[in-house]
Amino acid sequence: MDKITRIGVDLAKNVIQLHGVDSMGRVVIRKAISRQKFLEWFANLAPCLVAMEACSAAHYWARKLSALGHEVRLIAPQFAAPYRKGGKHVKNDRLDAEAICEAAGRPHMRFVPVKTADQQNVLVVHRMRSGFVEERTALINRLRGELVEFGVFLPQGIDAFRAHFVTALENGSNELNGVARTALLQGWNHIQALDRQITWCDAQIAAQVKHDNNAQRAMAVIGIGPLTASAAVATVGDARLFKNGRQFAAWLGTVPKQASSGGKTRLGRITKQGNTYLRTLLFQGARSAVASAHRRNDRLSRWIVQLQARVGWYRTLVAVANKHARILWAILARGERFNPSYAPTRPGAAGPRTATA
Incomplete structure (x- = not known):
């Protein structure tokens, strides 16, 4: 088999597609490989250029392949898509791997830098915090919408909601019964739990920033x-x-x-x-x-x-x-x-x- 100089990898959860070419651009290998055997296969391969789309788990695989001696380049999906045969109307894993391999060989292609484990550890806290904020916003809107059905109108804004929600819930003049009030109170308790989670994330980020010049x-x-x-x-x-x-x-x-x-x-x-x-x-x-x-x-x-x-x-x-x-x-x-x-x-x-x- 001719020496492989460049491989395009189409990542997936279980089955990963490979497309390799030699120094002249001739196709040397096309194959699908399981996730469990992915690193083993590359460990037995001479160091070469490995290109992948910057998608889920791409930075992890890039670090592992770099440790094996390969040169890894991550490509933004929108830059690899134009090289796929058939364009946007035809798409499968083999064509994607071929397009990634072709895009990586362009002299003026731009690549995504591989993130370190430390960078991704910090971003985990940011993503969890962002998710908690989105969940809290959705829950506040849901509670406000439920109260509107009973003629209880709360002012806009999270601070105004906090100031008036409990008072509105305890107001006996509205048509809310005991079960509905309890259900809404459960939502209020969940908001307070989300507040604690967000506060914890903020504290972790603040502590990390103190040690970063x-x-x-x-x-x-x-x-x-x-x-x-x-x-x-x-x-x-x-x-x-x-x-x-x-x-x-x-x-x-x-x-x-x-x-x-x-x-x-x-x-x-x-x-x-x-x-x-x-x-x-x-x-x-x-x-x-x-x-x-x-x-x-x-x-x-x-x-x-x-x-x-x-x-x-x-x-x-x-x-x-x-x-x-x-x-x-x-x-x-x-x-x-x-x-x-x-x-x-x-x-x-x-x-x-x-x-x-």
């Missing part, structure tokens, strides 16, 4: 707290893989879509591509920065105030989130420190490097 520098940015700083460091890993802050912001989906042609630039809404969780945290931080900008007098805050007066609240949020993304890249990739009064200097001018604002 990158996260500490990121928290100096106005509007970025422990949650965003921890998520950014754990999600991005090595920010030097991005060429510049603009590329990092595009990866997060904080830049406008383009429909440009014939030398004419047409920009639309932001793409909202990339990591949804981290982008959401950046927008929440941007809200805080914009709301408090008028109370500060640094260069960045003055820019925010002027921008809001010119383009309005929502466009300013997008601009500030984009600005924060670029500052984060400078902090994580170059080890710079945030300076809200930073002013660009002339090319070649000497001086300490600080994160641009």
Whole structure:
């Protein structure tokens, strides 16, 4: 059998499809292998380039294959799909593995950095917290909806709900009977349990951030707290893989879509591509920065105030989130420190490097 130089792997829960080629691009192997024999098969193979889609368990398998001496590259699914024969109308595991193998051989293909176990351990806490928050929001909406059926209308907002729910439940003038009140009370107890879970996750994230220098520098940015700083460091890993802050912001989906042609630039809404969780945290931080900008007098805050007066609240949020993304890249990739009064200097001018604002 000719020497395999590149293998495309289509991951699955139980049966994994392989597609290998030699240095000339000729197909050497096509086979399906069980999950239990996956590592054993690669352990008996000479080191080569292994490409996989960045999906569930991909980072785990990438770490294991790297330990065996293979070069592992993870590809975003949307980048591998165009190489699948038959396009979006024909799809199976063999074609997917072939498309992944072909995409990995393109000279200008972009790859997803492999996360370490420590990064994924931190992200577990973030994902659990996010799930608890979603569950709490859904439960509050459910309880509010049930009360509406009996003419009990609570004000919007989680704080207002907490302040009025128990009082509404104890009000004997409504039509709720004892069983319904008990059922709603069970929901209230569940909300309090979720609050404790969220508080525990926040404490774990805060403790982790205290021992992370990158996260500490990121928290100096106005509007970025422990949650965003921890998520950014754990999600991005090595920010030097991005060429510049603009590329990092595009990866997060904080830049406008383009429909440009014939030398004419047409920009639309932001793409909202990339990591949804981290982008959401950046927008929440941007809200805080914009709301408090008028109370500060640094260069960045003055820019925010002027921008809001010119383009309005929502466009300013997008601009500030984009600005924060670029500052984060400078902090994580170059080890710079945030300076809200930073002013660009002339090319070649000497001086300490600080994160641009």
